[in-house]
């Protein structure tokens with residue numbers, strides 16, 4: 001468990017997983033800074049959380065695709081020493097497929113799912129590393145492990161977030177900063193309707209409350225990667241072992257025999 005005085009900044013806190021994260025951290029006694037575009041929804045959530053849990057909740061409206069707004073949130077993370085937990089949760093998906101998605105839609109996806117995640121982590125990391133404490137939670141997705149799901153660009157952004165988190169764990173872990181990647185599978189939130197899909201036609205969909213509660217168990221365990229729907233956790237451990245076993249094999253002066261042609 002974290003100290004109650006630590007302020008938590010949560011992006012995408014107006015609804016879905018972010019709103020549940022807000023509820024759970026407020027229940028644990030943490031002051032909050034809520035970030036998303038919809039100020040009205042965040043004010044309503046803030047009012048409830050203040051009344052229910054007696055914590056300070058600030059609403060910081062921002063469109064993370066807009067440089068000015070992103071810079072304001074980043075500056076807040078850089079300068080406000082009370083914020084020691086960042087939940088990089090805001091995210092979006094796109095309707096359609098790679099050949100129907102427009103360059104403008106792709107840019108928006110990258111702005112929210114990639115650029116904002118990196119910029120905000122970068123804004124807070126030096127301060128956390130200097131203090132020797134702090135936590136960054138990055139919400140990725142199992143889609144980032146599954147090109148087979150056919151959500152190519154969205155999955156690629158989530159694979160990036162997983163890699164980013166694992167890399168930051170390696171870089172910042174020894175300096176006392178905890179980085180967690182959370183990989184939900186299909187979870188009942190507005191992200192599906194927002195990207196033109198009907199979640200009610202799908203099976204195996206988790207509720208947002210259960211997803212976040214499970215992710216916070218992983219947080220309390222200080223897991224580097226938390227996959228709430230994966231029942232057999234040895235599968236992830238094996239996947240990591242297989243990947244890591246390849247690493248020393250990459251340093252070779254010569255190509256593998258299968259790539260050596262007779263006329264070489």
Ligand code: NAP
Pocket residue numbers: 011012013014015016017018035036037038039062063064065089090091092093112139140141142183184185186187188189190191192194
């Ligand atoms: P959601 O219900 O659609 O909520 C997304 C949140 O992100 C909202 O609070 C939204 O707020 C905010 N947001 C979107 N665009 C934004 C922008 N330009 N600037 C600032 N905030 C923005 O989705 P969710 O399912 O809770 O998603 C949360 C995270 O979980 C995402 O990273 C998503 O990729 C990931 N995830 C979800 C699922 C799932 O099945 N639900 C599965 C795997 C991973 P405003 O509209 O008010 O800005």
